[in-house]
Amino acid sequence: MISYIKGELAEILPDVIVVEANGIGYNIYVPGSVPGELPSVGSEVKIYTYMNVKEDECSLFGFLTRxxxxxxxxxxxxxxxxxxxxxxxxxxxxxxxxxxxxxxxxxxxxxxxxxxxxxxxxxxxxxxxDKLKLDEVFESALSKNKKADNNSNVSNVMMIRNDAVEALVSLGYSSKDALVAVKEVEDIENKDSETVLKEALKKLVKF
Amino acid sequence: MISYIKGELAEILPDVIVVEANGIGYNIYVPGSVPGELPSVGSEVKIYTYMNVKEDECSLFGFLTRxxxxxxxxxxxxxxxxxxxxxxxxxxxxxxxxxxxxxxxxxxxxxxxxxxxxxxxxxxxxxxxDKLKLDEVFESALSKNKKADNNSNVSNVMMIRNDAVEALVSLGYSSKDALVAVKEVEDIENKDSETVLKEALKKLVKF
Amino acid sequence: MISYIKGELAEILPDVIVVEANGIGYNIYVPGSVPGELPSVGSEVKIYTYMNVKEDECSLFGFLTRxxxxxxxxxxxxxxxxxxxxxxxxxxxxxxxxxxxxxxxxxxxxxxxxxxxxxxxxxxxxxxxDKLKLDEVFESALSKNKKADNNSNVSNVMMIRNDAVEALVSLGYSSKDALVAVKEVEDIENKDSETVLKEALKKLVKF
Amino acid sequence: MISYIKGELAEILPDVIVVEANGIGYNIYVPGSVPGELPSVGSEVKIYTYMNVKEDECSLFGFLTRxxxxxxxxxxxxxxxxxxxxxxxxxxxxxxxxxxxxxxxxxxxxxxxxxxxxxxxxxxxxxxxDKLKLDEVFESALSKNKKADNNSNVSNVMMIRNDAVEALVSLGYSSKDALVAVKEVEDIENKDSETVLKEALKKLVKF
The missing domain is CATH 1.10.150.20 (5' to 3' exonuclease, C-terminal subdomain)
Incomplete structure (x- = not known):
């Protein structure tokens, strides 16, 4: 029923964050990675929520994006x-x-x-x-990366992987094959896009 | 418990709309026809709601009118x-x-x-x-049509049908017989009120 | 959990009233006598509520006084x-x-x-x-009557009955005997306090 | 789900206090000691809450501190x-x-x-x-006492006890032994820290 809560980040506690809207502080369970991505306590935040209703509990699980x-x-x-x-x-x-x-x-x-x-x-x-459409997943990841590019705190590996998959798809390979091939390139952290693309292509040619 | 929610139309998502009141975004399930009748996102809306409470769920179903x-x-x-x-x-x-x-x-x-x-x-x-009183139904439909007339986006068929039924009732026929007779007129989309009235009258005379 | 709702009386419907607080309209079931005692729609009201929680329902029952x-x-x-x-x-x-x-x-x-x-x-x-203490009940009724006196819309019968009981108690009778005696005076609507007091006294003397 | 409620202390009733936030009065069950520590009715309060959800009840239990x-x-x-x-x-x-x-x-x-x-x-x-860490408990009690010291309404006994335990710990005894020894000093209300410390030391030497 509650889609999101917009208010002041009141507290960051060990297992929940507390967001205050109109004098009511809401306990929101968030992934462990979220506190590190939050602004300082006292700032305005918008947390997208899932309201978990059970016979003996009513709690909110929250995320930074829809x-x-x-x-x-x-x-x-x-x-x-x-x-x-x-x-x-x-x-x-x-x-x-x-x-x-x-x-x-x-x-x-x-x-x-x-x-x-x-x-x-x-x-x-x-x-x-079958609930996930590859191109949608692809697009959403890339659009986030582009946004992240500007903030230059994107994970480098994610970028190299996507560039390589993008290139393979433009060469006519299906996204799935491209994805699997790029996935199989080892030690991707220490290789640039071009090397990763070449190695992935070799795997595709062998398919 | 929640009769309506008045606030900003924050999002129109595939299966719900989100209305924000006081920093809380509420997910509201609406009929498929509603998004098309809503103002643009960001405008103020008033959605009449039914709060569905179950052991593991608490959700809102919403409508544009009471x-x-x-x-x-x-x-x-x-x-x-x-x-x-x-x-x-x-x-x-x-x-x-x-x-x-x-x-x-x-x-x-x-x-x-x-x-x-x-x-x-x-x-x-x-x-x-037996929960529906014909004249009440009749009146509510006509009053809406009159309102719709001014906004000239009323469904034409609805208008022709009601005019014909209204005329038959004024001739002394019961609303039910008038309704059934008008209902049986075929291809009503392509006929004007007069033709529909004549054909309905023929059916009533044969009753 | 909800003690009262203070807000605009938005609607008086056949089975509920609707009070709006901060953009949320709350359905509140009230006694049949309450709508007649409410100010006009649009005025500010404070309704004392009981939140009824069941497996498939969450509803508010409301009253004008605590x-x-x-x-x-x-x-x-x-x-x-x-x-x-x-x-x-x-x-x-x-x-x-x-x-x-x-x-x-x-x-x-x-x-x-x-x-x-x-x-x-x-x-x-x-x-x-055994949850009701007679003098408390007595006092609360009288204090309301006094308040009602100023608004001169108190029920006459209630006034006469209380005056008679009050007089008997001051003569040394227990509130319970006084109450029962006054209760047994017939056709109280058409008698003044003095007559009611005399007839109640006769009953007490016979006890 | 509700972490705290910040609003006007509207009423102190026999079994609950009522805090109003945005026109909604919330019933909050509090420990018997709390009403005595609340500011006057009408003042702003912040009550930390636990929302108790059961099949037929949804209620708030509140406290002055987290x-x-x-x-x-x-x-x-x-x-x-x-x-x-x-x-x-x-x-x-x-x-x-x-x-x-x-x-x-x-x-x-x-x-x-x-x-x-x-x-x-x-x-x-x-x-x-095993959920309680002695030093944390110790610290939290002492920090509260220091705060209380300034408001000079700390319980004297608590102060003497903690000073004695603090001293024993600094002499190298484990907090647990120190706690138990100080606990066994009788008639602590009428003794100063020094006497309590000496008697506790005697008990520790006998261990």
Whole structure:
């Protein structure tokens, strides 16, 4: 029922942040990564929320973007994943990386997330895969990177990977093959786009 | 508990609209027809709401008028129709047309609505018929048309139909017979009031 | 959780009133007598509320005074009386008269209330009697009458009855005996305090 | 979901206080000790709250400090202690004294609290002990005393006890031994720090 809360960041506590709107302080559970991305206490924030209603509890789970919130909502639709487990997962992976992992059947990346075992990782891939459209995922990641580019705090790896996939797609390869091929390039942290593109192309030619 | 929410139309999302009141954004499920009738995002809106409370959910269903909301509340009293099914139905028919269909035992019109099968259509007619007073329905439809006349975006068909029924009633026929007779006039979209009135009269004389 | 709602009286509907606070319109079920005592729509009102939470419903029951609300809360503690039945009862009797009826074991007056049968009337007396202190009830009724005196719209009968009981108590009779004696004076509407006092005294002397 | 409510103290009723924020009055159950520590009705207050959600109830329990609220939250995690029992307990002991009692295995002090029997007292000690870090408890108590010192309304006994424990710890004794030794000094109300320290030292030497 509550889509977001806009107000003063009143407190950052160990397990929740508190946002005050009109004299009411709201406890909001957020991913572990969020406090580091928040402005200082006292500033105005807008937190996109999911209201979790149970017989004995009514709590808010919050995210900095609607995109992260929608990934969270997708995760909790997966049988066996509750809000706390989904929050734990999204504390350790961005929404885009999780989508890429699902699209690339990357069980290893998903089961490495806290509270997510191998079986649940497979269920996530099975249940979410057909809900995710690759080009949409692609576009949303790139648009964020462009925004991030200006703030120059984008993760370099993400940029190199996307440039390479983008180039392969423009050469006519399907996004999925491009994604898998780029994914298989090792030690991507220490290579530039061109090298990554060449190695990915070699893998595609061998397919 | 929440009768309406008055605030800024913050977002129109695929399945909900978001209205902000005092820093809190509220998710409101609305009929598919509503987004098209809303002002632009950022404008002030007043959405009449029904708060649906379940063991694991608390959500708002919203309508542009109290009249539409009251039709919705009637529908969800019908055994087997929940809020989402009622919303689906009211996305495809106006409250007035639904009332006319109930009063005219028009099972075909009702079962054509998404999520409403033949049995449910009959249940709607049986359970709602004695809650609807024909003249009230009539008056509410006409008063809306008059308002709509000024905004000249009223559905032409609705206007012709009501003029014909109004004329028949003034000739002494019961509203129900007038309604049924006018209903049976085919290809009403391409006929003017006079022709529709004549054809309806022929049917009434044959009764 | 919600003690009262202070805001604009937005609508008076057949079964609820709507009070708007900060852009949110709240549906509040009130006793049938309340709409008649409300200022005009658009005025500022303060409605004392009881929030009724059930598995599939969350609704507000409202009263013009905290005293009426506390009587309502007492009534719904009686086994078998829910909020709607209590509201129905308090639509037909003031909180003070109901307290007097309980203290005077007046089953007839209580079972005459809509939705309250003989058994429930007895349960109300049994379960509420020891929660009501006669002098408190007495005082609260009189203080209201004094307030009402200035607005000169107090019910005459209530005034005569209290004056007689007050006089008997000052003569040394217990409030309970005084109350019962005055209660037994017939056709009280058409008698002045003095006559009522004399007839009540005759009954007390016969005890 | 609601972390605190900041607004006007509207009413202090026998079992709840009412705080108004934006036209909504909120009923908040508070420990018996709180009304005495509140400013006058009409002043601005900030009450830290716990929202208790049950199938048929949604209520707020409130405290003047986040520290008291966190002690309350710890207590209701103990099997068999609900919000009302925890509130009753915290009406009769400060959060710090309760922590000291838990750390010093002081069953007598805990079972003396209303609604807490011997078994529950032991459960409180067993379940909370490893959640409490002695130095943190120590520091929080001392920092409060220092604050209280300036308002000179600190409980004298608390001051003497902490000074003695502080001194013993600086002499190299573990906080636990120091706490237990000081706890065993009788008639502490009528002794100064030095005497208490000497008697506690004698007990430690005998250990």
């Amino acid at each position: 995109d992260d919130l929608s990934m969270f909502k997708m995760l909790i639709c997966v049988n066996g994943i509750g809000p706390k487990a989904a929050l734990g997962a999204l504390s350790n992976i961005t929404a885009d990386d999780l989508r890429f992992a699902v699209l690339a059947d990357d069980v290893a990346a998903i089961k490495a997330l806290p509270g997510i075992g191998p079986k649940t990782a497979q269920k996530i891939i099975i249940e979410l895969k | 009249d539409d909301l009251s039709m919705f509340k009637m529908l969800i009293c019908v055994n087997g129709i929940g809020p989402k099914a009622a919303l689906g139905a009211l996305s495809n028919i106006t409250a007035d047309d639904l009332r006319f269909a109930v009063l005219a035992d028009d099972v075909a019109a009702i079962k054509a609505l998404p999520g409403i099968g033949p049995k449910t259509a009959q249940k709607i007619i049986i359970e709602l018929k | 005293d009426d609300l506390s009587m309502f809360k007492m009534l719904i503690c009686v086994n078998g009386i829910g909020p709607k039945a209590a509201l129905g009862a308090l639509s037909n009797i003031t909180a003070d008269d109901l307290r007097f009826a309980v203290l005077a074991d007046d089953v007839a007056a209580i079972k005459a209330l809509p939705g309250i049968g003989p058994k429930t009337a007895q349960k109300i007396i049994i379960e509420l009697k | 520290d008291d609220l966190s002690m309350f939250k710890m207590l209701i995690c103990v099997n068999g202690i609900g919000p009302k029992a925890a509130l009753g307990a915290l009406s009769n002991i400060t959060a710090d004294d309760l922590r000291f009692a838990v750390l010093a295995d002081d069953v007598a002090a805990i079972k003396a609290l209303p609604g807490i029997g011997p078994k529950t007292a032991q459960k409180i000690i067993i379940e909370l002990k």
